[in-house]
Amino acid sequence: MDCIMEFQLILSRASLLTGRLPVRNGFYTTNAHARNAYTPQEIVGGISKDEILLPQVLKKKGYVNKIIGKWHLGHRTHHLPLEHGFDEWLGAPNCHFGPYNNSDRPNIPVYNNSQMVGRYYEEFEIDKKTGESNLTQIYLKEGLDFIFHQAKARRPFFLYWAADATHAPVYASKRFLGKSQRGRYGDAVMELDDSVGQILNSLRDLGIDKDTFVFFTSDNGAALMSGPKQSGSNGPFLCGKETTFEGGMREPAIAWWPGHIPAGTVSQQLGSVMDLFSTSLSLAGLNVPEDRAIDGLDLSPVLLNNTHVNRPIFYYRGNEMMAVRLGPYKAHYWTWSNSWEEFNQGIDFCPGQEVAGVTTHTQQEHTMQPIIFHLGRDPGEKYPISVLTKEYQDALSRITPVVVKHKNGLVPGLPQLNMCDLAVMNWAPPGCEKLGKCLKAPKSQPWKCDWPH
């Protein structure tokens, strides 16, 4: 019933919904070289109206589309989910950071569709001290209700269940707090696991399990700089979130579709979160947009018949292709974990790990002679293959034309994450007036966003 794959992720939820690399869909910055950008409250940009999102295409076949949880594709009104193909939303444009002082920085609003219904740490409580919050339960109930109503109405649906857990600050509801053997982080994982189980059970109970394709994965590797109390582990992999090493990009991925995906299968297929765009459309009998480059592949043959496609994966930080994977080989053209300055402040993306010339704190270029690892025998990227070996030369001679082709065909999108402005923050989201929770925005003073890594 499930198929476990090795999954490579791009630093963006935008890629999942557009099937395109961040450098194409605009979710990157050109303010500095190779910077990881994202969408804090002060970001001006967001998902462009020119991008075509998965729910927009699914609508053609009558799908009802809902997102529950974190959006992160821009927080200004025109960037929100209902403007980009979703019919329903319960959740927030950003993560549950906070609590913030409302005069300098407002708490993140939670939306029900296009109206805010409160804010994190105000109407949606998260006790940072005890770690108690019902947030996952709220999102779970919303998901189960949605599934129930669509099943009863016999409507095809797409549910993007994007729980905030297990992002730091880590929380769990009372029933799970203290229950795991891995502290509060483990409690949060346990609650997430229980929630997924309840969702699968509801599909079975409603008799639609054989008609529902379910995919579970994560948006990045464990955030080791928050570890170990506020983060998971990346097992044998090098470094964590924010890096293009395996600990930053390789994820568990489980596909579930009783009667269609053979139970207990393990696939060696190299996949990407962008493939979910193409694969979902294929399963729904729809074509991907033909007027633009789509990076995702239709993996339905892999899932349904355990076939295999040899395909490259490109690892970006901002505007730079840092690395590429082809077959078992991964070639690093640029290495960087974070700056010495940040590292010396105690921010460590690779705690306890250090591979000479690889986990560098200066941006190092290796484009003339990339650092190559064999991820089969060295999944931890600890033993660079000697450039003097035939193996290195053979691998590079296969990788080089793939990289050349990719770079020659690349038309970067307009970078959306270059400009910041306190005035665009969530001061007065739609619906605030009904709640008496509108705040006064400061004067607009846009500046170039500063991305430290």
Place this chain on the structure above:
Amino acid sequence: MDCIMEFQLILSRASLLTGRLPVRNGFYTTNAHARNAYTPQEIVGGISKDEILLPQVLKKKGYVNKIIGKWHLGHRTHHLPLEHGFDEWLGAPNCHFGPYNNSDRPNIPVYNNSQMVGRYYEEFEIDKKTGESNLTQIYLKEGLDFIFHQAKARRPFFLYWAADATHAPVYASKRFLGKSQRGRYGDAVMELDDSVGQILNSLRDLGIDKDTFVFFTSDNGAALMSGPKQSGSNGPFLCGKETTFEGGMREPAIAWWPGHIPAGTVSQQLGSVMDLFSTSLSLAGLNVPEDRAIDGLDLSPVLLNNTHVNRPIFYYRGNEMMAVRLGPYKAHYWTWSNSWEEFNQGIDFCPGQEVAGVTTHTQQEHTMQPIIFHLGRDPGEKYPISVLTKEYQDALSRITPVVVKHKNGLVPGLPQLNMCDLAVMNWAPPGCEKLGKCLKAPKSQPWKCDWPH
């Protein structure tokens, strides 16, 4: 049918067979502080006649005892298995290193019972270039034959199946070479896995599976200094073989006994290879020797009823207790990976890993303020708990009396691994004359063994 446990191992097969720490049974050195000693060909010592081995006790109940494979408890005639409780042996006193030049260093002999039947790389071929060897198949066939004959004769038996694989130099038989996705090392693991499967199947076919307790584990963590082509991975754990970090000491452990050990159980019990001594005797209805300290625990209640015992584990290097584990906490009293001198020669026990003040290349004492890790949230030993926290003080206050009690009760055995001598090597093992393979030993010139780490 199987129970998976977390297993802590001591650097010695002697501990498995005596149920005692190396510092008690003599398998250590006092030539220098905190040195990992073992039994190369030139070692003078071995298992003392004063030690009581598992097969010696099992004999009281009529068990037939056989060892297949690597012995490593001393290679001189009076140290060999048939002198210490085993009835049968096919295997070698040392590992399959070589090939050696017979004038400086003879190849390791392979024994059938008390007579050599040939030598590795001579009669027992291991092609270092292609990686082909039938050694695991030879040991498998010997094991299956032994089980068959004991089952037919309805005799109780103890089989210590100690295959040489997957030690470097790595090999596999033709059927497995090139079959895994992990190179030659993976091929060797695959062959070992297949062999264990065949052994379990034979127990089922002979109808004695419900009467046979099977335990699978390893004698140490992956030998990372040989990696990645000649070694496995330690996943998230710190460092590898030769160290007292988790990567050196924590092992997979699987217990199998259909009808007695509930299928698919996972136990959180902290176990040690020494427990196999006490547990096996308990299952056979025998008592452990009462005239000496036994470090192993009887884990049969854990295996049969999934109970739990809170017990410490002491991690030694030679004559020094380097660390102790109690519950989820591990306290390091001494840290050392290997010397700067050795490290600078390219020998690295912790490739790609570096935890400040922990993976030290000088021997560092922390006895006044041990470095403590919580292995639940930090199995990789990467985040030392701050000494300023209540958690540190609480953990230390529970650990300290356990250490004091252990040290006060410790009577070290006579160190067996202090003296080396080329004259005692395998020049002319019993049986060599029948094969015309006796070699001339040099004059005896004993010296203190030099253990580099």
